Amino acid sequence: MTHPAQPKASHYINGEYVEDTSGAEIPVIYPATGEVIATLHAATPAIVDQALDAAKNAQKEWAAMSGTERGRVLRRAADIMRERNHDLSVLETYDTGKPYQETSEVDATSGADALEYFGGLAGSLTGEHIPLAGGDFAYTIREALGVCVGIGAWNYPTQIACWKGAPALACGNTMVFKPSESTPLCALKVAEIMVEAGAPKGVYNVVQGYGEVGAKLVTDPRVAKVSLTGSVPTGKKVYAAAAAEMKHVTMELGGKSPLIIFDDADLENAVSGAILANFYSTGQVCSNGTRVFVQKGIKEAFLARLKERLDAGIKMGDPMDPEVNFGPMVNENQLNIVKKYVALGQEEGARLVTGGGYPEKDGFWVEPVVFADVQDDMTIAREEIFGPVMSVLDFDTEEEVLARANATEFGLAAGVFTADLTRGHRIAAGFEAGTCYINTYNLAPVEAPFGGSKASGVGRENSKLAINHYSEMKMVYVSMNDVEAPF
Ligand SMILES: NC(=O)c1ccc[n+]([C@@H]2O[C@H](COP(=O)([O-])OP(=O)(O)OC[C@H]3O[C@@H](n4cnc5c(N)ncnc54)[C@H](O)[C@@H]3O)[C@@H](O)[C@H]2O)c1
Numbered sequence: 133m134t135h136p137a138q139p140k141a142s143h144y145i146n147g148e149y150v151e152d153t154s155g156a157e158i159p160v161i162y163p164a165t166g167e168v169i170a171t172l173h174a175a176t177p178a179i180v181d182q183a184l185d186a187a188k189n190a191q192k193e194w195a196a197m198s199g200t201e202r203g204r205v206l207r208r209a210a211d212i213m214r215e216r217n218h219d220l221s222v223l224e225t226y227d228t229g230k231p232y233q234e235t236s237e238v239d240a241t242s243g244a245d246a247l248e249y250f251g252g253l254a255g256s257l258t259g260e261h262i263p264l265a266g267g268d269f270a271y272t273i274r275e276a277l278g279v280c281v282g283i284g285a286w287n288y289p290t291q292i293a294c295w296k297g298a299p300a301l302a303c304g305n306t307m308v309f310k311p312s313e314s315t316p317l318c319a320l321k322v323a324e325i326m327v328e329a330g331a332p333k334g335v336y337n338v339v340q341g342y343g344e345v346g347a348k349l350v351t352d353p354r355v356a357k358v359s360l361t362g363s364v365p366t367g368k369k370v371y372a373a374a375a376a377e378m379k380h381v382t383m384e385l386g387g388k389s390p391l392i393i394f395d396d397a398d399l400e401n402a403v404s405g406a407i408l409a410n411f412y413s414t415g416q417v418c419s420n421g422t423r424v425f426v427q428k429g430i431k432e433a434f435l436a437r438l439k440e441r442l443d444a445g446i447k448m449g450d451p452m453d454p455e456v457n458f459g460p461m462v463n464e465n466q467l468n469i470v471k472k473y474v475a476l477g478q479e480e481g482a483r484l485v486t487g488g489g490y491p492e493k494d495g496f497w498v499e500p501v502v503f504a505d506v507q508d509d510m511t512i513a514r515e516e517i518f519g520p521v522m523s524v525l526d527f528d529t530e531e532e533v534l535a536r537a538n539a540t541e542f543g544l545a546a547g548v549f550t551a552d553l554t555r556g557h558r559i560a561a562g563f564e565a566g567t568c569y570i571n572t573y574n575l576a577p578v579e580a581p582f583g584g585s586k587a588s589g590v591g592r593e594n595s596k597l598a599i600n601h602y603s604e605m606k607m608v609y610v611s612m613n614d615v616e617a618p619f
């Protein structure tokens with residue numbers, strides 16, 4: 133019998149499901165059991181062409197609608213997503229293995245927030261009037277870029293499809309979205325919902341594929357902008373390919389973010405922050421604060437309480453069980469990466485405080501891991517693991533810890549826990565990171581910009597700032613006077 137996760141077809145183009153079985157197979161593996169639950173096919177060149185043509189043909193008509201009309205479609209889509217939260221969350225759990233307890237709270241909800249927020253902004257996307265000398269003036273017109281390509285990672289498939297689609301569509305662009313090959317299911321539902329909400333055919337399309345399909349989309353002359361969520365190495369390739377054609381980009385990439393806990397911090401909140409910064413979504417969150425710097429006076433109390441909370445609180449098991457709060461890794465490859473780093477941490481002399489076991493069952497399971505006595509030059513403190521592995525490092529002074537926190541190529545996120553708010557703001561000002569937290573961690577409300585600096589990215593998602601990354605300004609100079617020429 134066909135599994136309920138199997139979609140009608142692999143791609144969604146021009147308002148309908150489309151299949152071409154000559155493309156490479158994409159098996160969808162349920163991470164909790166290792167079972168193949170669906171099979172899709174990568175887009176062939178003909179499918180990529182069809183999707184880009186559909187997006188190109190739909191764009192002018194979509195941009196010609198008033199912002200209010202476009203916004204209404206996005207807000208309807210948000211309502212539909214909320215109404216279907218249960219089904220969408222079950223599918224997100226099949227796609228990623230994340231517990232239903234999480235997906236039912238965060239994923240479709242966060243996607244719906246983006247659709248609602250950018251739907252609300254769509255009617256107010258204007259230019260400005262600029263008075264000039266002698267009665268002349270200029271005005272600016274905010275214009276859509278054209279066809280935008282979105283390329284997703286596997287940790288938040290629904291959210292990523294919406295964080296890219298909502299601002300793009302609000303500005304009058306159309307989109308071709310390629311989900312990660314590890315999690316191809318959820319974006320198809322986003323595309324279906326857009327059409328059901330009234331988006332004209334071709335406005336939001338989904339094609340499946342591995343990296344080659346992404347690469348083909350990035351260099352196509354019909355494409356004006358590329359927004360990638362992925363790793364730094366992929367980001368460098370995609371940014372370079374897009375730059376060769378002078379395309380706009382948004383790069384949401386990886387990190388190795390610092391979380392600093394001072395002696396004066398509220399211990400319970402600091403432990404909660406460190407848990408949110410390392411173990412939510414089984415550690416598969418880009419902004420995770422995986423280098424946890426703990427001031428020496430509070431270190432042993434912090435480690436003891438953290439271990440207690442993990443021992444008592446982690447519930448691994450069937451991700452569909454609403455009591456379960458810790459799922460498997462997304463796939464075997466990612467599990468093996470975690471295993472490699474856990475072994476490396478031990479070889480390099482870090483102290484294993486808890487975890488490091490691999491439950492013997494089908495699927496891609498790992499216990500959450502905490503290493504203490506980690507040194508700055510250890511591999512586990514320098515490289516992104518993208519799994520539930522926390523490194524705890526000691527520090528003495530504020531000056532020292534800030535320099536060590538910033539000593540990384542990455543700059544996605546950073547956090548500080550302290551009772552001294554003056555110090556909290558001082559540290560936030562000193563962080564070399566795009567997304568900073570004082571006395572909390574890993575919140576990403578749609579109203580606030582999200583993204584990284586340094587190697588972690590270019591541009592921002594969410595908030596009014598995202599509009600600038602999906603539109604450009606045309607200036608019109610109007611003379612009210614005779615034209616003076618030198619000869
Ligand atoms: N900053 C953020 O908002 C954010 C959010 C989630 C994940 N991430 C990062 O994503 C990474 C994990 O996701 P992943 O393993 O899917 O990343 P990845 O870089 O392997 O793949 C990301 C996407 O890029 C595609 N791709 C691969 N090569 C390509 C190429 N040459 N041209 C075009 N597309 C190509 C893949 O098919 C996939 O869809 C981590 O580094 C994580 O930190 C960042």
Ligand SMILES: CCCCC=O
Binds near residue numbers: 576
């Ligand atoms: C906190 C939101 C994270 C999105 C990236 O993985």
